[in-house]
Amino acid sequence: MTGFVEVLRHMSAAQKPAKGVSVYTLFVNRPAGRVLAALAYRAGATPNQLTVLGALFTFPALAAVALVRPGPGLSVCVCAALAVGFALDAADGQLARTQRSGSPSGEWLDHVLDCVKLVTVHLVVLVSFYRFFSLPSQVFLLAPMLFELAAVVIFFAGILTEQLKRRTAPPWPAAPMPAEPVPALRSVLLLPVDYGVTCVSFLFLGSQHVFLSVYCTLLLAHLLFMAAFLVKWFRELR
Numbered sequence: 374m375t376g377f378v379e380v381l382r383h384m385s386a387a388q389k390p391a392k393g394v395s396v397y398t399l400f401v402n403r404p405a406g407r408v409l410a411a412l413a414y415r416a417g418a419t420p421n422q423l424t425v426l427g428a429l430f431t432f433p434a435l436a437a438v439a440l441v442r443p444g445p446g447l448s449v450c451v452c453a454a455l456a457v458g459f460a461l462d463a464a465d466g467q468l469a470r471t472q473r474s475g476s477p478s479g480e481w482l483d484h485v486l487d488c489v490k491l492v493t494v495h496l497v498v499l500v501s502f503y504r505f506f507s508l509p510s511q512v513f514l515l516a517p518m519l520f521e522l523a524a525v526v527i528f529f530a531g532i533l534t535e536q537l538k539r540r541t542a543p544p545w546p547a548a549p550m551p552a553e554p555v556p557a558l559r560s561v562l563l564l565p566v567d568y569g570v571t572c573v574s575f576l577f578l579g580s581q582h583v584f585l586s587v588y589c590t591l592l593l594a595h596l597l598f599m600a601a602f603l604v605k606w607f608r609e610l611r
Contacts, residue, residue, distance in 0.1 A: 380411040384467050395563035395570070398463075402569050405456075406463025413468050420469040424483050427461030428490075430454045435493050438578070439500040448578040455494075455572035462487065484532065491528055494571065495521035498588065506581050513585065516592050523595035527566065527602055534606040541610075565594030 384407045391399055413423055434454035441447050465483060469475040499517035502508060564570055574591060577584040 377411055377415055380414050380471065381407060384410060384471055389466075391560075393563070394560065395567040396557075396560045397564060397567045397569040397573075399560060402460055402463050403467075405460035406467055409460055409464040410467040410471065413464060414471055418468070420465040420472070420474060420479050421482060423461050423465035423468060424479070424486060427458045427465070428486050430461065431458035431490055432493065434458070435490075435497045438575070439497040439504075442505050443501065443578045443581070443584075445579040448576050451578060452572060452576040455575060456569065458490075459569055459572055488525070488528065491524045491568075492521060495524065501578075506585070508585070513589075516589055520588070520592045520595060523592070523599045527595070527599050530603060530606060534610065537610055563598075565591050566598045 388403065388407075409423070431454065434451045437447060438451055462483070465479070466475075469479060495517040498520075499514065502514055502517065508514070571591060574584065574587045577587055
């Protein structure tokens with residue numbers, strides 16, 4: 374069987390383009406996913422098994438947010454579980470490319486669980502706000518609803534834009550383009566709308582005022598980026 378280091382090296386050479394992703398995805402989530410994918414490859418696991426394993430880390434942690442009073446211990450556990458689940462979400466695609474076992478059903482499963490995750494993460498925050506937080510005003514109960522709206526719209530519109538671009542692409546293969554360097558500033562600016570940063574924000578769940586401030590800051594960033602992305606994608610498709 375191919376050695377772990379060799380598998381890891383092969384995966385490193387077959388990564389998705391770095392354009393349009395934040396520094397968290399580039400330097401934390403994809404490398405972590407690559408290690409998990411290499412371990413799964415050595416163990417003979419399938420991409421779908423990694424997808425389901427990621428869900429098994431993610432959804433119990435989210436349930437705990439809604440059911441358990443926030444505290445330092447819960448905050449660390451939820452943050453760690455969500456981060457591992459996100460890394461496994463990166464690992465399943467990397468494993469599929471390495472095994473050349475990608476399939477429409479696997480991609481469907483991955484995207485459906487991603488959508489459920491994006492909806493659930495803000496629903497449980499809403500429940501936690503209502504049950505456990507001393508909010509300055511009940512208006513803050515709207516924050517998770519708006520956050521969920523922005524996150525789902527960005528997710529759906531991004532996938533739809535990609536699919537429509539594929540459908541309208543010329544039937545002949547385009548000439549290969551040289552790899553473009555990723556603008557460092559753009560990767561940093563995209564941090565607030567990276568799901569990984571949302572995962573990290575749960576590290577502050579035990580401190581109500583800090584978490585509320587961080588969460589609302591990320592919400593504002595999502596609303597601004599949603600407007601910018603929608604305009605950008607619409608123009609690209611015209």
